[in-house]
Amino acid sequence: MGRLAVTAAVAAWAIPIAALVDSIVPDPYMDEIFHVPQAQHYCRGDFLTWDPMITTPPGLYYISLAYLASLFPGAWAIKVAEAFDPLCTTALLRSTNVIMAMVCGVLVHDLLLCIKPGIGKMKATAYAILVALYPVHWFFTFLYYTDVASLAAVLAMYLSCLKKRFWVSALFGALSILFRQTNVIWMIFFAANGAIAYVQDLSLSDCPSDENSEPTDKSRAEVSDRDSKVCALGLRRRRTNHSISKRGVVSGSTKSHTSFMEELFDIGFKIWNSKCKVLITFAPFAIVLVTFGAFIIWNGGIVLGAKEAHVVSPHFAQLLYFGLVSATALLPWHFTPGRVSDLFHWCRKNKTFSSLAMLIALGLSFVAIHLFSIAHPYLLADNRHYTFYIWRKVIQAHWMMKYILIPLYVYSWFSVINILVFPDLTGKSQPRVWVVSFVFSVALVLVPAPLVEFRYYTIPLVVLVLNSPVTGNGKLLALGSAYAAVDLFTLAMFLFRPFHWGHEPGTQRFMW
Secondary structure, eight states: OHHHHHHHHHHHHHHHHHHHHHHHSOSOOTTHHHHHHHHHHHHTTOOSOOOTTOOSOTHHHHHHHHHHHHHOHHHHHSOHHHHSGGGOOHHHHHHHHHHHHHHHHHHHHHHHHHHOGGGOHHHHHHHHHHHHHOHHHHHGGGSOOSHHHHHHHHHHHHHHHHTTOHHHHHHHHHHHHHHOTTHHHHHHHHHHHHHHHHHHHHHHHHSOOSSOSSOOHHHHHHHHHHHHHOOSSSSSOOOSSTTTOOOSOOSSHHHHHHHHHHHHHHHHHHHHHTHHHHHHHTHHHHHHHHHHHHHHHHHTSSOOSOGGGSOOOOOTHHHHHHHHHHHHHTHHHHSSHHHHHHHHHHHHHTHHHHHHHHHHHHHHHHHHHHHSOOOOHHHHHOTTBHHHHHIIIIITSSTTHHHHTHHHHHHHHHHHHHHHHSOOTTSOOOOHHHHHHHHHHHHHHHTTOOSOOGGGGHHHHHHHHHTSOOOOHHHHHHHHHHHHHHHHHHHHHHHHOOBOOTTOSSOBOOBO
């Protein structure tokens, strides 16, 4: 019932709004001027023509072809080149992402039930609808961009890995890379944490029970059934090792550091002891990774086209921007009086560790902002995006402003990490290795990107939502209402407030 409710809810707004967008903006707009003609080449059976301005692989076009084939099976039975060409209109290609948005909603629902088994279908449905309303994701549901399909592939990869269907997960990983190359980082992240969960399961199965040294057939069946349903990548496991099973806030940096190092050594020891099984089980991911490496060597870089505009740069400020954006987007978790009070009390309980961590974070953030804050030419010149106005009206309002924001960046990241590491309302917490690998993955995805784009933050933000503590219905409703208000405002600006650039031809529209 939950999946059906999510699908119906997303369809209820996505289909009529898509029709409205297509009626007012029937022609390709912004990056669609590259994607739509390229997809139409594929519809004509021309798979060799490639627009050099397109930076991402052709995954979106293949999905669109499959989608059109499912809508018009008769056209597939005839000649593809002749039958599909008239069907590849801008409106029909855009509708690919409407379907992908429904798929994303269902995947979020299933992932929540997998990661948080006690959440219940009603709450999982509410969360899935909330993610579907997230403004950046919501807006690009109605345009022919790669973002929505990319998110769907990544979530499918995540869910398959949690359910220990590693071959299926690797296939979805390969598909996700066909949408966006940086998704290889998320494949490595899920596979690495999947391997950790796998060896922990092997370790638990090898340890005889103190209460039942001679397990019966019934107990074996129960264990087998339990193991088959274990979905979380170590997120919900209680550590049997005393040094790793400690919960709550630890006092002092030495103890916390020792606990983390013991966790690392414990994982490394288990992986080494089961190295043959791990290598065989996770070989599919290795195959995809090697293939991707070969592609980079053949292509001369990770970006396909427009390489001069997408040069890899040490943009460490991106990590700070993501922290603030994600904390703001998940405001009930991070910017409430109760949350501020909790962090303050945590700092008081751990004065030495928190003071040292705060000083290091502030120092590194200052270096990142002062030396590694990049203003891409697109950011400075394109007034069709929110980021243009945020950069001009906030960050560049005064030369001191970018430094004044540093404490806010640091607070955001402290809140995000604290909420992942320490127990939530259900008494569960994420392993420190998971949290460190998540932050490292976010850095690998964002830091090399010279352009500040909120679209780049969507996947890590959704992963963050899935692994954050469950919040109350009132807060979910308030956040959902705020998302809906931003959605409608952005849509109204896009559709009904077009403008022109001086004497240049063409209508411009405001968007994310």
